[in-house]
Amino acid sequence: GQQVMQIPQYQHVQEGEDFTTYCNSSTTLSNIQWYKQRPGGHPVFLIQLVKSGEVKKQKRLTFQFGEAKKNSSLHITATQTTDVGTYFCAGPKGSSNTGKLIFGQGTTLQVKP
């Protein structure tokens, strides 16, 4: 069945270092969304990418959608302790635009101050 995979599963960095998480889908996606879940919290929407090769930035976060629309990445420059949490990518389940999302397993980021 349709799968969305993320690597790495965990990442420990020193504050100030960069961080990247990668997302790969078994199928071509019409769009990809990214969410952040703080420890003990709930997933919160960060961004949606729609176009092939699209790059979007939010302050220190850079999101990229692959040319084939099957992969994506999130890069954080100069991590801060507030970046701690689990980052999920999610793609539409199936081909219809119903809002149903399949989530990757997430990458949990730990930042040492």
Next chain:
Amino acid sequence: DAGVIQSPRHEVTEMGQEVTLRCKPISGHNSLFWYRQTMMRGLELLIYFNNNVPIDDSGMPEDRFSAKMPNASFSTLKIQPSEPRDSAVYFCASTAQGGRHKTRTGELFFGEGSRLTVL
């Protein structure tokens, strides 16, 4: 806006007991989703409602699980009888598909979750 509201936040019960989780979606949202989160399986979509009608329940684990949405502002997820392997955090999420309340990007708005422990 109050956001998606879930109750209870925490539930501890014994195997065999009935569990009912509740969700109030954001007003104006017409799509509601129940997700289950565990360390082993991550976030799994259990069931999806659109305009109060269950559209896709293929993620519901087995007959012990049932979900209802009697009106646009309320949904329940019931487990009867509960088992230890049902222990997880259950999230409800809503979004607006089409119509004047359509969310710009189709993002899901999650509640704070119900942490279920079945002993």
